[in-house]
Every structure is written in structure tokens, then in C-alpha cells.
Amino acid sequence: MDLNCRIQRHTGLTQTERHLRDYILRYPEKVAQMNARELAQASFTSPSAVIRFCQKFGYKGLKDFKADLLCAPGGQGEGETPDCNFPFGADTPFDQVTDAVLKVERESLRRLCTTLDGQEVRRAVDMLLKAGCIDLCAIGTSGYVSADFAFRMMKFGRRINIVSDRMELSYAIQQMDKNHCLLVVSYSGANEQVRISLRAAREHGVPVIAVTARPDSIAGMQADCVLALPPLEANDEKISTFASAVAEKAVLDVLFAHIFQQDYDRNAAFVRSDARRLQDVRVKP
DSSP states (O other): OOHHHHHHHOOOOOHHHHHHHHHHHHOHHHHTTOOHHHHHHHTTSOHHHHHHHHHHTTOSSHHHHHHHHHHSTTSSSSOOOOOSSSOSOTTOOHHHHHHHHHHHHHHHHHHHHHHSOHHHHHHHHHHHHHOSEEEEEOOHHHHHHHHHHHHHHHHTTOOEEEEOSHHHHHHHHHHOOTTEEEEEEOSSSOSHHHHHHHHHHHHHTOOEEEEESOTTSHHHHHOSEEEEOOOOSOSSSSSOOHHHHHHHHHHHHHHHHHHHHHTHHHHHHHHHHHHHHHHHHHHOO
16 A cells, blocks of 8 residues: 555544644645745644654655655656635636646646455445445535435435435434445534444444545544545635545545446446337337
């Protein structure tokens, strides 16, 4: 596992070390040009905290740490990481706003290629295939992205309970049993809906998959399987979910593709027959 993945997946970090982790993962190109004092100032920590952080990953100091950081996939040669929270300003020219948003989305997908663990994807697909019902917990933008995934899954005969508010969650909890699987899609992995759904899953012996940028959040720590998103955004202080939404959709697309492939011939036949049905509906006067 490369250093970027090790940093993101480490669950024994202090609050100060988590600040460092987030800054390093968000701005690896800037970090590559910094000494310990400069990194401490930029991340609002201290030089000694920087050294301890590097040592926690088996390095003597920041110099050796940076060498491996740059060697990790996506760590070098791609240009400076855009500001995913505020990718454009009030005076940004019209065409550059377009470029800025698309650059953020491309960077999010590029980073996802390094944070998404193939073995975890395989485990998640296996858990979803075995589930008699999937309880899908996602709110806000994550909820909108996840609703499309749920619709596609239900088209191909998968049973899904969408849990986006308290009422839906209360009914889903009543139906939970060991044949269910809880899929949590949450960038922060720590909102109230997530906490309630995780508590219910524990009480009913339900396996949990978490799609989150915070593996050390309550969702990441309690999940049986974690699909890590690139932590490029702040939880709240941002213009929009440009980076996180595209990464969440990509992860759900990957899960859907693998599940579709498990019964490819039947599913592909359904796609073709459904296309003919829709065409007939459209041409009717």
C-alpha cells in the first residue's frame, strides 16, 4: 500500500496529526517544497508534531517522508492541486470558472485512483451481493448521488431502502436483520443520521460498508469495509461539493458495474429489451 493510502487509512492519529494528514493529502505538491517549520505553520501545528507524524509512518524525518510521498501514485508530475473549496473567485474570468471546476473534478478522480483499495472494493461487492436488502444511508448531496445508484440497482432486481431522513431511518431500523447490509455514503462519516444507522446496524448484526473521506470517523471505524474518498474538501467551508460528489458517484458507479457484471448476460438482455420498450413508448402518438 502506497504512502498516500497509509496516511489516509491510519486510525491512530491525534487531533493534531489529523490536521497534518488533511493538509498533506490535500496539498502534496506544496508539502514537497516545505521544511518542517513551514509545514507546521501551514497546517497550524508545530515542527515537533511534524516530525512525530513522519516517525509514526516509519520515517526519521520529513525529508525521507517527502521522498516517498512524491513517489506515490499521483504524487508528482500532475501540477499543483487546485483549491477544491474555493476553486474560483469573484473576479475569475468566465472561461476560467469552467476550467477551474473541471480541474477540481479531474483531480478528485485522479486521487480516487490512489485511495480506492481494490481488495476493499471486492469485499464491498461481495457484501452487497450477499445482502437480501441494502439499507442506503446518505443525506444532502450524498443522498442525491446515492438515489441514482439505488434506482439503477432496483432496476435490476436489488432491494434497497433509501434512508435520507429520520422517518425513513425509523422504518428501516424496524426491518433490519442479518440479511441486510448498511451502505453509508458520507464525506465526513460523522453526521447524526450516520450515527443512528450505525447503532442500529450493530444492534441487529448488520454488516456495514462506508464510503467516506474520513476512515477515522465513526463510520470508518465501525464499518466492516471502507471505500476511501480523496480528502480534498473541508467538511463545511466550501462553495459546493465539486470534488466529493464526483468521487462518491465514481465509487458507486464502480460498485454498480461489478454487481451488473455478476449476471451480465441477463442484465444486458434487460437493458436491450428496456431500450426497445422505451423507444416504443416514445414513438406512440
